[in-house]
Amino acid sequence: MDGSTRVPPPRNEPVLTYAPGSPERAELRTRLAELAGAPLELTLTLGDEQRMAGGERFDVVQPHRHAAVLGVCAQATPADAQAAIRCARDAAPAWRELSPDDRAAVFLRAADLLAGPWRQTLNAATMLGQSKTVQQAEIDSACELADFWRYNVHFARQVLAEQPESAPGTWNRSDHRPLEGFVYAITPFNFTAIAGNLPTAPALMGNTVVWKPAPTQQFAAHFLMRLLEAAGLPPGVITMVTGDGAAVSEVALADPALAGIHFTGSTRVFQHLWRTVGENIGGYRSYPRLVGETGGKDFVVAHPSADVDVLRTALVRGAFEYQGQKCSAASRAYVPRSVWTRLRDDLVDTTEALSMGDVSDLSHFLGAVIDRRAFDRLARVLDRARSDDALTVVAGGTADDAEGFFVRPTIVEGTDPGHEVFTTEYFGPVLAVHVYDDADYDAVLTQLESVAPYALTGAVVARDRAAIAAAERVLRFAAGNFYVNDKPTGAVVGQQPFGGGRASGTNDKAGAAQNLLRWTSTRVIKETFVPPTDYRYPHMS
Numbered sequence: 102m103d104g105s106t107r108v109p110p111p112r113n114e115p116v117l118t119y120a121p122g123s124p125e126r127a128e129l130r131t132r133l134a135e136l137a138g139a140p141l142e143l144t145l146t147l148g149d150e151q152r153m154a155g156g157e158r159f160d161v162v163q164p165h166r167h168a169a170v171l172g173v174c175a176q177a178t179p180a181d182a183q184a185a186i187r188c189a190r191d192a193a194p195a196w197r198e199l200s201p202d203d204r205a206a207v208f209l210r211a212a213d214l215l216a217g218p219w220r221q222t223l224n225a226a227t228m229l230g231q232s233k234t235v236q237q238a239e240i241d242s243a244c245e246l247a248d249f250w251r252y253n254v255h256f257a258r259q260v261l262a263e264q265p266e267s268a269p270g271t272w273n274r275s276d277h278r279p280l281e282g283f284v285y286a287i288t289p290f291n292f293t294a295i296a297g298n299l300p301t302a303p304a305l306m307g308n309t310v311v312w313k314p315a316p317t318q319q320f321a322a323h324f325l326m327r328l329l330e331a332a333g334l335p336p337g338v339i340t341m342v343t344g345d346g347a348a349v350s351e352v353a354l355a356d357p358a359l360a361g362i363h364f365t366g367s368t369r370v371f372q373h374l375w376r377t378v379g380e381n382i383g384g385y386r387s388y389p390r391l392v393g394e395t396g397g398k399d400f401v402v403a404h405p406s407a408d409v410d411v412l413r414t415a416l417v418r419g420a421f422e423y424q425g426q427k428c429s430a431a432s433r434a435y436v437p438r439s440v441w442t443r444l445r446d447d448l449v450d451t452t453e454a455l456s457m458g459d460v461s462d463l464s465h466f467l468g469a470v471i472d473r474r475a476f477d478r479l480a481r482v483l484d485r486a487r488s489d490d491a492l493t494v495v496a497g498g499t500a501d502d503a504e505g506f507f508v509r510p511t512i513v514e515g516t517d518p519g520h521e522v523f524t525t526e527y528f529g530p531v532l533a534v535h536v537y538d539d540a541d542y543d544a545v546l547t548q549l550e551s552v553a554p555y556a557l558t559g560a561v562v563a564r565d566r567a568a569i570a571a572a573e574r575v576l577r578f579a580a581g582n583f584y585v586n587d588k589p590t591g592a593v594v595g596q597q598p599f600g601g602g603r604a605s606g607t608n609d610k611a612g613a614a615q616n617l618l619r620w621t622s623t624r625v626i627k628e629t630f631v632p633p634t635d636y637r638y639p640h641m642s
């Protein structure tokens with residue numbers, strides 16, 4: 102990656118179909134049965150040591166069958182966090198001295214292992230632990246993660262190759278150093294790919310990392326760590342700590358060597374981390390880089406010229422795939438009355454027919470929401486919606502936790518576009534619809550632009566080019582990823598670099614050169630070949 106070698110050109114990992122009779126389907130079924138049948142100890146990884154964290158133990162279960170335990174995990178204690186930071190510090194000199202090509206090779210090998218022999222392990226772990234259907238697991242834990250690793254190597258090469266001009270008689274060089282200290286990567290439950298990307302992107306740039314996965318993603322995170330080891334990641338480059346992170350943050354955010362935070366999760370937690378760093382700012386060796394991709398209240402706005410079939414598909418897939426638990430999920434839609442008249446019954450029937458259940462049965466479109474907390478929160482949202490005169494529940498509206506945390510895909514019609522259903526992130530399968538008079542398209546664009554604090558994803562569905570152009574113009578700052586005649590989910594690494602602004606994050610675009618730049622601290626070296634030997638300038642004579 103110093104410019105003298107060629108790296109394999111990146112390509113997006115093809116999405117396998119898992120159609121009946123396919124070899125990938127058979128292999129996945131075997132792996133699902135194996136992983137479901139053998140509960141694991143979900144340990145910390147501290148250098149070459151794996152042991153249970155010292156705090157309270159808890160079970161990691163299948164969300165769609167909450168009696169089925171996948172493993173036992175434990176809360177990391179402050180002492181565990183200190184041990185992790187020590188590992189990161191000890192591993193740093195050798196890792197940053199390794200050539201960029203050698204570091205890149207680890208992640209290119211990890212990508213090939215993932216796309217090949219490890220594919221069904223990561224898919225099965227993600228399906229069982231996070232209740233993803235096979236389609237949702239395949240685009241996440243197999244394809245997107247392999248893409249992150251391959252494209253990051255490609256983009257890192259561009260970052261490292263970036264060099265300044267040199268005037269005659271001088272040679273200027275940029276030395277893209279890693280940060281001085283450790284990076285703290287904190288990852289969400291909903292994407293195994295994000296869990297894999299957040300610690301490895303800073304590591305690729307020469308940093309060592311303390312990684313804390315979400316407890317509800319810990320099952321797949323465990324296998325991810327094993328995969329990185331199999332790919333040749335040296336011990337200590339990424340240490341993995343388990344649990345909810347409170348004790349880890351107490352230690353990590355107070356450590357003078359905290360060099361950066363790579364976070365994805367809720368706006369509330371990111372703001373808490375940022376605030377704590379602010380309070381401790383005088384105590385760090387350098388200013389920690391704060392990179393966070395957070396919540397969303399993502400919109401689909403339809404114009405009277407919209408194709409109803411395109412709109413219906415964008416809404417069903419955009420709102421309900423993975424139970425609406427994507428930061429990018431369509432959670433509010435603005436539909437002109439003439440289109441709603443033709444769309445409503447069909448959309449409701451399609452939604453009511455979506456099959457939901459244990460994701461090991463590959464025929465389902467939906468699984469369960471992630472845990473008891475999410476279930477209770479969403480059940481309360483549905484209760485409120487049913488008793489609110491300003492809202493009409495037109496599809497779904499029920500939840501059942503007898504076997505798993507199941508929430509029916511729900512559509513709520515709301516007359517007031519300033520209502521909470523159009524502004525609050527619920528992070529579940531709840532789509533709010535506002536029906537507007539056809540003549541009010543421009544006013545609707547203006548209203549939806551800033552009614553919610555977020556600016557992550559959004560989509561316009563229209564055939565009229567002027568309507569598309571108006572949406573692009575008016576909504577320029579309302580989304581970091583904007584879609585025309587498509588659902589607002591499913592960004593592909595290398596094609597739609599992902600991230601949003603406002604309360605949705607720092608928009609450092611995961612899987613792009615912009616993100617990798619944040620994990621470097623550039624030193625510029627100027628060398629003068631024939632230096633001056635007299636301090637005086639000509640104008641002084």
Ligand SMILES: NC(=O)c1ccc[n+]([C@@H]2O[C@H](COP(=O)([O-])OP(=O)(O)OC[C@H]3O[C@@H](n4cnc5c(N)ncnc54)[C@H](O)[C@@H]3O)[C@@H](O)[C@H]2O)c1
Pocket residue numbers: 287288289290291292295313314315316344345346347349350365366367368370371373394395396397427428429526528557600601605606
């Ligand atoms: N913008 C994006 O790219 C993106 C992607 C995925 C998810 N998200 C957002 O993530 C949220 C859902 O994910 P979640 O429920 O896992 O989010 P969350 O904020 O509850 O948790 C995220 C991570 O932070 C950890 N955490 C919480 N408090 C902590 C603390 N004090 N110290 C250290 N770690 C702490 C959690 O254990 C978890 O690992 C939604 O708001 C969603 O929009 C955003």
Ligand SMILES: N[C@@H](CCC=O)C(=O)O
Pocket residue numbers: 291292426427428429589590591592593599
């Ligand atoms: N990058 C994903 C969303 C990640 C957040 O949950 C998408 O584009 O759907």
